[in-house]
Amino acid sequence: MISTRFGAASTADDVVAGLDLSGIRAVVTGASSGIGVETARSLARCGAEITLAVRDTAAGHRTADDITRATGNRRLHVSALDLTDRRSVTAFGHRWTGPLHLLINNAGVFTPGLRRTVEGWEWQFATHHLGHFALSLGLHDALAAGARDRGESRIVALTSGAHMNSPVVFDDLHFDRRDYDPQAAYGQAKTANVLFAVEASRRWAADGIVANAVNPGGVATGLQRDFTSEQRDYLAAAESAGVFTYKTTQQGAATTLVAAVAPEFAGTGGHYLDDGNEACTVDDDATLFEHSHAVKRWALDPEAARRLWRVSRDHLDR
Template sequence: MTKTRWTAEQIPDQEGRTFVVTGANSGLGYETARALAAKGARVVLTARNAERGRAALAKIRVEYPNADLELASLDLADLDSVRAFAAGLDEPVDVLVNNAGVMMPPRTLTKQGFESQFATNHLGHFALTGLLLERLRSRVVTVTSGLHRRGTIQFDDLTGSRVYSPVDAYAQSKLANVLFALELDRRFRAAGSSVVSAYAHPGYSATNLQSSGPTGLLNLLMKPANLLVAQSAEQGALPQLYAATAEDVSGGDFFGPDGLGEMRGYPKRVQPVSGATDPETARKLWEVSEELTGVSYSF
């Protein structure tokens, strides 16, 4: 990475390359899709809500009338939806950006009976990546959070049936993102694959996650924090855009903001919490994820 402040203007020409961006109807996903479209990429925007997805696509088209965009339905919390999306995607994918997520809602279970944050943020993307594995040509970028540093994987209570904290469950799912990204990189390298698994976090960026997920006191606290502390979603998307497009990205690289506490700023290489680099924990999570999703990877 260069020492200059990297912005989306420095993304190389992406014409002829296909990107799949999950959760592209708002926030970081929207800004990622928008920046890629500006550079000539073909972008498959996925959205759980069709109306919001159409609005996002139309908004990008106003700015970039010749953009090569496609909207697809995908609910990461529903493994049936993940399978349907993967089955309907009949083209190679240069870069998969695992961006979609939910943040700190009250405890709810998905259609398959999983805790919603662990299901959406980790299991859905684990399944999606595995189902698209044979079509991946270049990179997988997984979006985590600086809060992964306070996470632990509660293997004996992944649904939060005994103890549930919205913040702790979110941190767990974001730690799972890091463990997955690093284990995916190990497996790509062991298989002699040229596909790169990298990951990124946006610092503290103002998106609809802070208002749509938390309730009660958490929601009240996040509203002023978004106004006073957070950087824009456009700025927050830069680390994942760097991971997805920059030429000097290697497998296992982690990008976040360069400001104080990695809360704001421009992309730089950062380090995960030490526990996230433990291969044994990653292997166990991988095996549990294959069992829960029914998706086994074949490299």
């Protein structure tokens, strides 16, 4: 397993301390709140040029202005992106020009009840996986150009320990036949994020593109405003049992920055990171309470990763 000097208490600023990222161009989705803000802020401190890809562009501009005031970096841009709208994702890709070195697929949602896109796709799977999948495909050529420019480009996919709650259920991805369980839906989407990193790294290694998945840990963000009472009780029980300790948003962004810039992950992808290091793999019957900092085999299964890629392409081609 790949290890670094960083851990649970490390911050994003700790990870980038002393780095000069001038000339690096990054896209951070969901960068107007929570972990995304701190990810962008730490990259900005080191001179990177950053595009905040957000649904609410007014909030994005406020965030960009705040980051500029804090860091002095004026190379921040705001671009509209709704991951549940295929036209919006396509338009983002068409607007992009030049190389891209870092794509940080950070945006996330939680829906307490069943919600669908216009295509009928379950909202959490559409946002976390299908939207980011389409975005990554649309930016592939820019990432390949970034790799030619700098030696490699990196994709960071934010996942969660909640991936332990569900594999990708290929026979019923969108809860057409199952009773809707928001926690299972979230878990399935988070497993998909890891599988994407596995297959993207396999397919795009020759282009100099690597992808890794990161678990930010327990962080209180706006995502939790829509949690069900059952999920709030579950999190409270997990915290009481010592499964996790809440982090600050700066600490929550640290593992993202490890995957984005740490030399230990140069040229190597398909890993699941937790607390700044590659996590150990556990069997699929393990529980989150027993192995809160591990990754289940179903999230790293290369055949499931290949199947998910094919299925995802089929969704976008309809």
